[in-house]
Amino acid sequence: MTRSLRPDAVLVQAVIAGALSFAHLHDLAEAAGQxxxxxxxxxxxVDLLLVAAxxxxxxxxxSRLAWCWFLIALVASLGANVATAGLLDLNHVPAWLRILVAAWPALAFMGGTLLAHSPAPDPADDRAPVPPAPAAPALEPDSPPAADDATEQISTPAPAPALPQASPTVPPALVDHARKIATDHRARTGADIDSATLRARxxxxxxxxxxxxxxxA
Known part of the structure; x- marks a missing residue:
C-alpha cells in the first residue's frame, strides 16, 4: 500500500531556517579570513555542536555541561545571523572577531569531546534518601510478672504515720479561775457550764x- 506524502510545515520551516543559518555562518567565516x-x-x-548538546x-x-555547550553553540549561530544582517561590515571585520572565528575549531572540538565522553549523571543520586521504617513497638504481656509488682511495692516508700498532737497544757491558775466561773454559772443557771460558754468567758x-x-467535771 502506497502512503501519500504530505509536506510537514514544521519540517519545511526547519530546513529553511537551517539553510539560512548555514549561509550566515559561511559568510561570516569567509569574511573573517576562512x-x-x-x-x-x-x-x-556549529550545527553539530548544537545538535550534540x-x-x-x-x-x-x-545537566550543566549540556546546557553550557548548547548555549555556546546557540550564541555562535545567532551571532552570525545578527552580524551578517548589515550591522557588521564584512569587508572590514574587526580583529577580535577574527580571533573568535580562528579559535572556534578548538572550542568546538573540546565541547564535542566532553559531550561524547563525560559520564551521564546517575538518576539514583537525585533520589531523596528513604528514611528507615520505624521499629514495631514491643508487645506488653497481659499480666506483668509478680516479681515486678514486688519490686514496685518495695521501691515505693510507705507513708509516715501521723504523729498524735500533744494536748495543750492548762495552767493551774487558769483551772482555778475557770472553776470559779463554773461555780458562778451553776449558781445562776442551775446547770453546768459548757465549753462554748467557758471559752467565751x-x-x-x-x-x-x-x-x-x-x-x-
Whole structure:
C-alpha cells in the first residue's frame, strides 16, 4: 500500500531556517579570513555542536555541561545571523572577531569531546534518601510478672504515720479561775457550764476550753 506524502510545515520551516543559518555562518567565516572548504566547515561544526548538546539534554536529562555547550553553540549561530544582517561590515571585520572565528575549531572540538565522553549523571543520586521504617513497638504481656509488682511495692516508700498532737497544757491558775466561773454559772443557771460558754468567758481556744471543762467535771 502506497502512503501519500504530505509536506510537514514544521519540517519545511526547519530546513529553511537551517539553510539560512548555514549561509550566515559561511559568510561570516569567509569574511573573517576562512576561505574555501574551511568556510563551509564552520556552519557544520556549529550545527553539530548544537545538535550534540540538545541530544545530551534529551537522553540524559538536564545537566550543566549540556546546557553550557548548547548555549555556546546557540550564541555562535545567532551571532552570525545578527552580524551578517548589515550591522557588521564584512569587508572590514574587526580583529577580535577574527580571533573568535580562528579559535572556534578548538572550542568546538573540546565541547564535542566532553559531550561524547563525560559520564551521564546517575538518576539514583537525585533520589531523596528513604528514611528507615520505624521499629514495631514491643508487645506488653497481659499480666506483668509478680516479681515486678514486688519490686514496685518495695521501691515505693510507705507513708509516715501521723504523729498524735500533744494536748495543750492548762495552767493551774487558769483551772482555778475557770472553776470559779463554773461555780458562778451553776449558781445562776442551775446547770453546768459548757465549753462554748467557758471559752467565751475566758477567751481561750476551743481545744483548751474543752480540756478545762473535762478537768472541772
Amino acid at each position: 576561505s574555501g572548504w574551511k568556510a563551509w566547515a564552520y556552519p557544520v561544526s 540538545w541530544r545530551r539534554l534529551r537522553t540524559d536529562g538536564p 475566758l477567751g481561750v481556744p476551743e481545744s483548751l476550753a474543752d480540756q478545762i471543762v473535762t478537768q472541772l
